Amino acid sequence: MTMAEATKTINLGIVGAGGMGRTHSAAAASLGGKARVAGVVDANRSAADTLAGETGATAFENAADMIASLEGELDAVVLCTPPSVREDVVSAALGSGIAVLVEKPLAETREHAQRLVDLADAFPDVVTASAYCHRFTPAVREMMERTSAGDIGRVVRWENVFACSIPDMGGKWMSDPDVSGGGSLIDTGCHSLDLFQYMQGGLEPVAAVFDRKWSGRGESGATSLVRSPNTGVAGVIMNGWLEPARFLVTLVGEEGILIYDYEQPETLFRTSVAGEKTTIAVETHDVRFARQMEAFVDAVAGGPRDENLATFADGLAVARAVEALAGSAR
Ligand SMILES: NC(=O)c1ccc[n+]([C@@H]2O[C@H](COP(=O)([O-])OP(=O)(O)OC[C@H]3O[C@@H](n4cnc5c(N)ncnc54)[C@H](O)[C@@H]3O)[C@@H](O)[C@H]2O)c1
Structure with a gap:
């Protein structure tokens, strides 16, 4: 990792501002400036507003709006919605060169999980990871x-x-x-x-x-x-x-x-x-979310990928x- 990469703050977009959106925001905040939450999306606008207010981020009602509005600023998306609504967000993010961390399970069906692996394979230079924190x-x-x-x-x-x-x-x-x-x-x-x-x-x-x-x-x-x-x-x-x-x-x-x-x-x-x-x-075990987030943002910053970070193929x-x-x- 170069010095420039090591000191860059990774801008995250949290999609799904429920329990896990909150957990990942806290994990990012614990990394001493390595990462910050820049955008928060939730289908429930007031949930997005609340978490955005707490993290100093901008709230959005959908991921496409966030990706368009924060173009050039957003480095990674952390997907914390229920599993059935992954594909559009992953596709839009990877297509814009934005890394993706997807909460477990990767998807609600094997077919949906396979489509996400196909997307990851189509963008091999963009970091993708499954969030298997244990x-x-x-x-x-x-x-x-x-x-x-x-x-x-x-x-x-x-x-x-x-x-x-x-x-x-x-x-x-x-x-x-x-x-x-x-x-x-x-x-x-x-x-x-x-x-x-x-x-x-x-x-x-x-x-x-x-x-x-x-x-x-x-x-x-x-x-x-x-x-x-x-x-x-x-x-x-x-x-x-x-x-x-x-x-x-x-x-x-x-x-x-x-x-x-x-x-x-x-x-x-x-x-x-x-x-x-x-x-x-x-x-x-309380450290597991912060350690996982650190491994993810280090990879997004251009460092070597931590082999413990689960892949979409693992998902x-x-x-x-x-x-x-x-x-x-x-
Ligand atoms: N790693 C862990 O230990 C752990 C623990 C709990 C949950 N999870 C996983 O994290 C994910 C989220 O779980 P949770 O407990 O945070 O759920 P949650 O119900 O608390 O939050 C989900 C949020 O997503 C929002 N949402 C739903 N559809 C959306 C859409 N299309 N676009 C934007 N926002 C949408 C909902 O309004 C809600 O605020 C799930 O995949 C779950 O399995 C992981």
Whole structure:
């Protein structure tokens, strides 16, 4: 990276000023001047106005207006809308040479995800990334380093639970298949599936069993089995919206087990095969959004791409797995 590139402030356009628009704006603001929010778009004008007011940005009702008005100024767009409305924004941004970071899941269907990959392939010089933030959880990196170094011996299983209790989820867009693509598997389990492919180097869906609470809506819970074509390791993934909260990543080896519990954010737990329990201090997972944003804006500024930043192709691999798992659950 040249000095000029290193000191440039990346101007971001946030599209979708809801929960994640806010999270990414805060992540950008934490980077000490590396990035700023220049524009905010939301179909709901008052949401755009509010976030724009808080960040010192200009509010717009649609992305095309923002891209046209901030021509020459905007470096990147961060897409934080529901998944079904990605393509027009990605196409307009890439066509104007503007980088794109797309929140998970990449899209609500495999077909839509494929079209986004085709767009990214058509503009190879413009940075594109899928926002799979758990790759930037420090404990995840620690688990990967420890297993590579043989800390728990040969890995025999990867386990994950991302589950919580949101009783009214059946009335939210996240469970509307036309908007989100399904239910708990695509909405929450997409994080799990990406984390598996990231930690185990590949993702092959085997089968899933769904729990269905609401008629006409996506599944309220999903239990999935996947396999790594790279290591042969099995992944057991549990996602649900109607159960007590658990956020756990577990690696089981012949010599020991590593467990990260997101509710004990600064501790990684290790149990040896003899039953000896030890703890390892780690940085909190709270840093994951800022670390992901930093990797993205550094790439947009012309620096080398952080290999941990998920690609659109990674997002498509997750979309393919979701489609196959959902098919098996029917
Ligand atoms: N990485 C994570 O941990 C994480 C957590 C939650 C959500 N997400 C993802 O982030 C995305 C946004 O989720 P959220 O929780 O912020 O949702 P949200 O409902 O809080 O916000 C979405 C916003 O998008 C706006 N919107 C809808 N359609 C639009 C359009 N066509 N143009 C412009 N704005 C539009 C809505 O008005 C709303 O303000 C989703 O893809 C979701 O799956 C990621």
